[in-house]
Amino acid sequence: MQIDDQHIQSIWYDMETDSVNIIDQTRLPHEFKIVALQNLHDACHAITKMQVRGAPLIGVTAAYGLYLALRKDPASLDEAIKDLSATRTTAVNLRWALQRVEQVLLSTTLNQRAAKALETAQLIEKEDIAICQSIGDYGAPILKSLWRAKDSSQSIVNVLTHCNAGALATVDSGTALSVVYQAVSAGIPVHVWVDETRPRNQGAALTCWELGQHDIPHTLIVDNAGGHLMQQGDIDVVLVGSDRTTLDGDVCNKIGTYLKALAASDNNVPFYAALPVSSFDFSVDSDVIPIEQRAAEEVSHITGIDEAGLFRQVRIAPRDVAISNYGFDITPARLVTGLITELGVFEANRDSLKQLLKRP
Numbered sequence: 001m002q003i004d005d006q007h008i009q010s011i012w013y014d015m016e017t018d019s020v021n022i023i024d025q026t027r028l029p030h031e032f033k034i035v036a037l038q039n040l041h042d043a044c045h046a047i048t049k050m051q052v053r054g055a056p057l058i059g060v061t062a063a064y065g066l067y068l069a070l071r072k073d074p075a076s077l078d079e080a081i082k083d084l085s086a087t088r089t090t091a092v093n094l095r096w097a098l099q100r101v102e103q104v105l106l107s108t109t110l111n112q113r114a115a116k117a118l119e120t121a122q123l124i125e126k127e128d129i130a131i132c133q134s135i136g137d138y139g140a141p142i143l144k145s146l147w148r149a150k151d152s153s154q155s156i157v158n159v160l161t162h163c164n165a166g167a168l169a170t171v172d173s174g175t176a177l178s179v180v181y182q183a184v185s186a187g188i189p190v191h192v193w194v195d196e197t198r199p200r201n202q203g204a205a206l207t208c209w210e211l212g213q214h215d216i217p218h219t220l221i222v223d224n225a226g227g228h229l230m231q232q233g234d235i236d237v238v239l240v241g242s243d244r245t246t247l248d249g250d251v252c253n254k255i256g257t258y259l260k261a262l263a264a265s266d267n268n269v270p271f272y273a274a275l276p277v278s279s280f281d282f283s284v285d286s287d288v289i290p291i292e293q294r295a296a297e298e299v300s301h302i303t304g305i306d307e308a309g310l311f312r313q314v315r316i317a318p319r320d321v322a323i324s325n326y327g328f329d330i331t332p333a334r335l336v337t338g339l340i341t342e343l344g345v346f347e348a349n350r351d352s353l354k355q356l357l358k359r360p
């Protein structure tokens with residue numbers, strides 16, 4: 001991603017210091033801070049505290065976490081997988097990445113483990129960049145045809161997005177936002193409506209920051225505004241990411257995504273999810289996807305900076321109020337126009353998605 005005219009990834013391995021660097025996303029948009037992960041605890045902490053977040057980036061961080069654990073103790077593989085698996089539960093890329101590294105390590109000796117884990121994590125990192133690029137390549141023509149279908153070639157394609165499915169949720173460029181970036185590079189004028197995405201405000205804090213860095217026109221809205229904007233004809237397409245999608249095409253994504261899909265369906269607005277194939281889970285139906293229930297403080301409090309630039313957390317709900325805080329919801333396949341992947345755009349149904357099962 002571009003930051004102040006510099007290209008930077010959300011995660012990278014620094015050979016000189018033998019550490020894994022991340023952007024601390026809990027400080028954005030107020031402070032750009034790079035944190036070096038030195039051990040398994042740092043990696044688990046980064047995922048749990050959401051210094052890194054977004055399904056693909058969680059997966060890459062977990063792969064590097066295994067390297068950091070094995071560097072210290074090559075016999076700690078099972079323990080490290082257990083610790084990393086427990087950090088977040090909904091995004092399937094975490095499990096996918098851990099299994100992929102584990103698979104490679106099956107054929108290595110104990111003293112080769114760390115080097116092999118590092119090599120695999122670096123490979124996953126590299127692949128994620130290419131995958132996101134390809135998602136953008138397949139998705140951009142959708143925005144192009146929406147643009148062409150508009151009254152005047154001068155008009156803008158209005159995208160609504162939820163949460164952050166951008167460069168910050170992946171190694172680079174993102175899933176849903178990769179589609180936007182590729183469309184803009186192809187000369188299609190795009191404006192993005194950004195849902196603030198309570199309670200963690202990934203839209204307000206991260207997506208707006210990221211789009212600003214890329215000079216993409218965008219407007220921040222409250223989570224409840226999308227339906228109204230659709231009724232007014234101000235949204236041409238909804239583009240979101242996914243933390244886990246089933247063989248039937250049900251899309252699990254940040255809480256509130258389902259309501260956007262319902263409103264989109266009622267207003268004939270196309271609804272697409274953009275995701276890497278590693279975010280599919282063909283082993284479960286959507287009713288058994290584990291939905292994270294998160295800390296009550298995310299709802300009862302809000303975090304930001306004050307006029308002096310100091311980080312503050314303030315309470316916005318009465319003390320001791322009962323709080324429910326589900327992190328994700330399921331958008332049923334019938335509300336999904338298409339699934340944009342690195343292998344093409346698929347219909348959200350078993351017949352279409354089973355082509356992915358046939359891959360080598």
Ligand code: MRU
Nearest residue numbers: 053054055163165169241242254
């Ligand atoms: O809780 P988060 O911030 O990790 O949730 C992220 C999302 O829901 C994204 O939309 C999803 O991971 C897709 S990101 C490419």
